[in-house]
Amino acid sequence: MKEFNEKLARWINATPSKDAGINNIQIPGQVEHLVWQNRSKIPSQYEMDFVQHLIQAFSNDVTQLNDLVSTLNQQGFRNEDGELWTIECFSSEMQRLGY
Structure with a gap:
């Protein structure tokens, strides 16, 4: 396949x-x-890890953008540059990865 x-x-x-x-x-x-x-x-390891952290957040009923960004930071998952998530960088990352 x-x-x-x-x-x-x-x-x-x-x-x-x-x-x-x-x-x-x-x-x-x-x-x-x-x-x-x-x-x-093929998705990178970063992209696959990002998906898993999003699934975990959504499984815990996180639905608001502010809460999602906070949850990613609490989970210890950082953006590709190794920085904490902000609403702005999360939105940019979603746009970039929306291939």
């Missing part, structure tokens, strides 16, 4: 092809179904 959508990785920031449909035509019965349709790369 592929860990990410290889075609999506090539499409990000790509210039449009002048030849429509080249290598993208799907033949009925021969379509490759990907588990990770919208993932252009």
Whole structure:
């Protein structure tokens, strides 16, 4: 099983092809179904750890942004730069990781 959508990785920031449909035509019965349709790369360990900390917070009924940021800091999980979370850096990180 592929860990990410290889075609999506090539499409990000790509210039449009002048030849429509080249290598993208799907033949009925021969379509490759990907588990990770919208993932252009394998998540880093930081991203996987981030997900686990978010799941833990949400499992404890944390639903407000202020509380979520505080919970991440209380859990000891730091942003990728090793700094404490703020609402601003959390929002920026969500935008950055929203690939």
